[in-house]
Amino acid sequence: MTGAVLPPLLLIGSGKMGGAMMQGWLERGISEVVVVEPGEISLCKADGRIRHVRTLSEVPAEFHPVAIILAVKPQQAGEVLPYLSAYATAGVLLLSIMAGKTLSRMAAEVGVAQASLVRAMPNTPAAVRQGFTCAVASGSVDQTQRELSDELLSAVGDVAWVDDEALLDPVTAISGGGPAYVFLLVELLEKAGIEHGLPPELARRLARKTIIGSGSLLAATDLDAEILRRNVTSPKGTTERALQVLMAPDAWPSAVPQAIEAATSRSRQLGQS
Ligand SMILES: NC(=O)C1=CN([C@@H]2O[C@H](COP(=O)(O)OP(=O)(O)OC[C@H]3O[C@@H](n4cnc5c(N)ncnc54)[C@H](O)[C@@H]3O)[C@@H](O)[C@H]2O)C=CC1
Numbered sequence: 001m002t003g004a005v006l007p008p009l010l011l012i013g014s015g016k017m018g019g020a021m022m023q024g025w026l027e028r029g030i031s032e033v034v035v036v037e038p039g040e041i042s043l044c045k046a047d048g049r050i051r052h053v054r055t056l057s058e059v060p061a062e063f064h065p066v067a068i069i070l071a072v073k074p075q076q077a078g079e080v081l082p083y084l085s086a087y088a089t090a091g092v093l094l095l096s097i098m099a100g101k102t103l104s105r106m107a108a109e110v111g112v113a114q115a116s117l118v119r120a121m122p123n124t125p126a127a128v129r130q131g132f133t134c135a136v137a138s139g140s141v142d143q144t145q146r147e148l149s150d151e152l153l154s155a156v157g158d159v160a161w162v163d164d165e166a167l168l169d170p171v172t173a174i175s176g177g178g179p180a181y182v183f184l185l186v187e188l189l190e191k192a193g194i195e196h197g198l199p200p201e202l203a204r205r206l207a208r209k210t211i212i213g214s215g216s217l218l219a220a221t222d223l224d225a226e227i228l229r230r231n232v233t234s235p236k237g238t239t240e241r242a243l244q245v246l247m248a249p250d251a252w253p254s255a256v257p258q259a260i261e262a263a264t265s266r267s268r269q270l271g272q273s
């Protein structure tokens with residue numbers, strides 16, 4: 001269905017992620033979307049395709065979405081899922097981006113065992129259509145619903161499907177939260193630059209452009225990251241000294257796996273709540 005106008009959608013939660021995805025759908029072409037969001041929405045209210053309501057009970061009875069996108073926090077799922085049973089019984093696709101919430105848990109909270117559910121994990125570069133989403137579908141999702149999910153998710157970046165739902169927990173830790181780790185590196189580089197006497201504005205530019213340029217280099221080549229790293233590292237040079245610190249066994253080689261393990265286990269924990 002690539003290229004076709006997206007069918008009527010119900011978006012529940014239009015914060016950072018819901019808002020970013022919505023922007024992608026508007027650009028891709030959408031017929032109609034009702035947005036349930038208790039706060040303000042940053043989207044163009046003059047756009048006749050968008051209708052903003054503040055609660056689920058305000059969704060017009062005559063509105064029949066083909067898919068419902070769940071973009072509230074996992075802790076807010078209880079405010080939403082139990083009210084979707086009529087949609088789920090009617091076979092409407094439920095596409096969740098909530099961290100940790102498992103397919104079976106969502107089906108139980110909706111109260112429809114055969115609900116057509118997709119669990120997906122995007123990331124914030126979706127805001128500039130450079131996201132990466134990993135998704136898994138429940139057994140009730142038919143081919144048309146899978147293609148629609150793919151279309152909705154690919155409007156904001158790359159999409160990969162997996163069959164094993166357990167993989168969504170490490171995915172959440174790596175690509176879901178990954179942008180935060182990169183931004184932390186930018187923060188730390190900038191701070192170190194200032195501590196070494198660089199004017200703050202220059203330190204900020206150096207840190208940001210280093211990450212942006214490195215990302216573009218990665219995007220432009222098939223070379224492994226290890227090769228790209230080695231290409232920077234002159235024997236007996238300056239980078240080698242820095243990497244001796246960062247690559248010490250008790251530094252990044254242990255901190256990064258520990259961080260990913262902590263986030264993976266939190267994702268599993270959210271799935272139980
Ligand atoms: N921020 C991120 O990097 C990523 C977040 N996610 C997932 O996306 C979901 C949303 O996260 P964010 O956009 O970051 O959070 P957010 O806090 O920016 O957005 C959540 C929105 O839901 C709204 N909301 C709260 N209760 C509601 C209700 N009962 N009905 C309708 N809307 C309600 C809030 O007003 C808010 O605008 C979460 O489940 C998170 O796990 C997934 C991938 C990446």
Ligand SMILES: O=C(O)[C@@H]1CCC=N1
Pocket residue numbers: 099172176177
């Ligand atoms: O921190 C979180 O729980 C969400 C999921 C991945 C990114 N943000």
